[in-house]
Amino acid sequence: MFLHSLLALAAAFPADTTSTRYLDYYRGIMSLASLPQSAADVKQLVLKRDAGVITLNQGTIYLLSPVGGRTVAAVFRGAGRLTLTPPEAPERDALHRLLGGNAVDDSITEAILIFDDSTATQLRGLSFHGGDVPDDLLGHVHDFVQSLRGENDGAFMPSVMASLLSESPNGFLMVHVRRANGSPLLFQYDPDVVHAVQLFKPASKMHWGANWSVVTEFAPAQPLAGSAGMWEFRQRVAVPSYKLEVWLKTTGIADLSFAASAIASFRAHEASGPWMHFALHRKLVVDSGRWSDGTAVPTFKAKNDDDLWVRAPHRLAAGDSAFVTLYYHGDLIDRYANWFFIDPGAAWYPKNQQGGDAALFDVTFHSPAWYPIASIGERGDSSLDGKVMTTRWVTKRPTPFATFNLGLFTTYHAQYEGAPPLDVMMSEEAHRALRNAMMDAGYMMLAQSHMQEAVAADISNSLKWFTHAFGPPLYDHFYITEIPYYEGVSFPGMIDLSWVTFQNTSLDGFDEFFRAHEVSHQWWGNGVRPATYRDTWLAEGVASFCGLWYLQSIRKGNKEYFKFLDAYVQNIKDNRDGGGATWLGYRDASPERPYGYQAMIYEKGAWIMHMLRILMLDLNTGKDDRFSAMMHDFHDSFSGRSATTDDFRGIVEKHVGVPMDWFFNEWVKGTAIPTYHVAWTSEATPDGKQRARFRITQENVPPDFQAYVLVSADLGQNRFANFRIKVTGAQTEYASPVLPIAPQAVTFNELHSVLADVKMERW
Incomplete structure (x- = not known):
């Protein structure tokens, strides 16, 4: 039996050989x-990976055929247990929302393992014997593998392929x-990602585009090297620069073909690859590649992947x-009528x-001369060779965001006093064709004239306003381009705006808000970058707030500002249960709650900033000086680099002067x-003056929830006394500061100081 075990192990764990072909591993x-001879009885085999523990209490484990010369998979049937408790409250809430409990502690009957870690060593300690994998169990293995395809x-699934392709165990x-x-x-x-501990549940591929969706994920208790400040992947290999050359050519049907070469430099921070x-x-399809010494580069990219x-x-x-140079092409650009x-x-x-x-980035474009083009960075050399315009764009500082846009644009150059130069690129021809098509169909489309000038003026005005509020931006020339989408996207020195905002400027303030956002x-x-996906609200939520702040300023009143905030409230309520905390970032979106990301990141993020603003408001002067100084400081401190929510909390505490973890736990990490x-x-x-007494019942929040609510007491003759009440507990009575006379009325939660429902009752 001992000899048979040795022979089984020799077959199951052969000497390492590495295939150079990706498809060998895939197949x-x-x-x-x-x-043969690869079954073993198991008793109390424990696989502990940080907070996750898989215990195979009793049963049989079967080693499966090697991949790339290594045993990397096994299947178990018997009695076992899976336990996992996320360390952070938002992740426990996510687990509860999706699986019904704050922790996983479940009996299991089967386990399929794919590994590139110490699991292989643990399995070597077992005594193997004959016994094939039962047909139904092998069928379950194949079904599972198909779900990863x-x-x-x-x-x-790239996490699996990365472990298979590694020449050295990576801990997967x-x-x-x-x-x-x-x-x-x-x-x-x-271990290749920051949030290395992950739990998934089955999902509908038709809705998700994948068979598995995240339930919870978090970093190990001992963070892995290269994790700090990283969006998703640990810093194992950096790509500090790209030199790109792009050829955009017209086709016989007036489309644009796309072909490019990319020279990427990379530098290993730890042993990686190959x-x-x-x-x-x-x-996009890769045609070929070569290293700096001219040798060919083996590559693999599945079709439509x-x-x-x-x-x-x-x-x-x-x-x-x-340095590697890759050549590739593909149908990247679609054309419909006059839109690219x-x-x-x-x-x-x-x-x-x-x-x-x-x-x-150092990017050179060769494009049709009659299609103006814009990209990120500074526009440098340009030349015209017949009908081909060659332009070069170079960034001065690293950025994760690179794009380009071109089309049937007319370019309006503007530079207003005290503002940087702008080039506003709009397709008048496309708008004209759209209006004519709508009229032919019997519809009228609202349109204003001189929209390039109107957009330029609004963009320039908001650039000046934000420069005054936060300090100079990192870029000194801006390209504003029209895109045929119902969205806007901002890049370093380049801003894509939806075609809709080039149709007209709406009376309700939305277009001014949208452009300012x-x-x-x-x-x-672009200036201060969110460090991880959990910090996305520091870009989108803050930008939404800034759009409202700008709108409030130029409209010289609160009407539109609070109208948008009020509209956000219902969206937040509708999506918080199906989505989750703002801190969950992209995971707040789901097929059941497609608006969840917009509601919890953009809109609740704006509310978080508004609440901070009101919390820091000087009640004597009504000025935002403390809040404005804090935002200026935040930008000064992190401009040109990434920041986490904790980094922002540190800046807030510096200016507020007290710990603010309670605020961020409630509003960023809570729902x-x-x-x-x-x-x-x-x-x-006793001295003959007055005060207001309040009885406040607080519901629908945890027992330790607290908030500073702004109250305004109307003393008559246009006189008001404003003060804050720290509301805690289920039901408490509070007294106002001493007032000269009895209030005629009281507004509880003045200026929407807290995202809350308020129900006034008789004493």
Whole structure:
């Protein structure tokens, strides 16, 4: 028996050999099969990865066929247990919302393991014997593997492929469990990402575009090296610069073809590879590649898939640097009538998936001369060769955001006093054709004349306003381009605005708000970048608030400012249960709550900033000086780099002078919205003056929830006494400061100081 065990282990764990072909690994994982003499009885085998624990109490485990010369998979049937408790309250709330409890503690009957960590060592300690994997259990393995597969041959969950392609164990573990009660779950420990501990549940691919959706994820208790300040991937390999050359040519049907070369430099922060992972738009096809010494680059990209794999000549050691040139093309740009559809967020160059994606860009475009073009950075050399315009764009500082836009534009150049120069690029011809088409169909479309001038004036005005509020932006020339989408996107020195805002400027203030929102991203998003997806609200929520702040200023009143905030309230309420805390970022969106991201990041983020503003308001002067100084300081402190929510909290505490963790725990990491039942009366003080007494019942929030609510007491003859009440507990009575006379009326939650429902009651 001992000899048989040794022979089984030799077959199951052969000497390491590495295939150079990506598809070998893919086909190996897709065709996992039984092995002879590779079954073992298991008792109390524990796989602990940070907060996740998989215990195989009793049963049989079967090793599965090797992939790339290594045993990386096994399947278990018997009795076991999965336990996991997220360390952070927002993640426990997410777990409760999606699975019904604050922790996972479930009996399991099957487990499918894919591993590139110490699991292999643990399994070597077992005594193996004969016994094939039962057919139904092997069928479950194949079904699970299929759930990780993409649409086309070679497309597969990248976390698994990264572990398979690594020449050295990277610490990866994935375990698919069948629960005794409940749907299957997928536990993953992926050390390539910041939030390495992950739990997934089944999802509808038709709705999600994938078979698994995140339930909870968080960083290990001991954060992994290279995690600090990273958006998603640990900083294992940096790509500090790109030199891109793009050819945009007209086709016989007046479309534009796209072809490009990309020279990417990369530098290893730790041993990595030899396969490097990039993202490249699903419609783009890699033609060839070469290293700086001229040798060919093996690459793989599945059809209509975003994952690009590039194989280095050898595994990189920490400190190694290399340059790779890739040539690629594809149907990136769609045309409809006179509009060119260029997705502003498209990965039109190979984006790093092994660390941060902030880089320096040097981009040269060869494009039809009759289509004006704009990109990020400073426009440098340009030349005209027949009908081809060549332009060069160079960034002075690293950025994770790069784009371009071109079209049937007319360009309006403007430079207003005290503001940077602008080039506003709008397709008058496309608007004219759209109006004519609508008229032919019997519809009228509102349109104003001189919209380029109107947009330029509004953009210039908001640039000046935000410069006064936060300090100078990082860029000194701005390109404002029209895109045929119902959205805006802001890049370094370049702002894409929806075609709708070039139709007219609405009377309700939305267009002024919308344009200012995108302009403010030059400070919040491009100037100060959110460090992780959890901090996205520091870009989108702050920008939404800034749009409202600007609108309040130019309209010289509060009407539109509070109208938008009031509209946000219902959206936040409708989406908080199906979404989650603002701190969850993109995970607030779901097929059931598609507006969740907009509501919890943009709109609740704006409310968070508004509440801070009112909390810091000087009640004697009514001025925002403290809040304004805080925002200016935040920009000065983090301009040109990334910031976390905790970084922002530190700036807030510096200017408020007291700990503010309670505020961020409640509003950024929490979802509760208080309801206040308020009764009040006036009473005389011993010295013959007056004060207001309040009885406040607080509902729908945790027991330790607190808020500083602004109250305004109307003393008559246009006199008001303003003060704050710190509301805590379920029901409490409060007394106002001493007042000269009895109030005629009281406004509880003046200026919407707290996102709350207020119900006034009789004393």
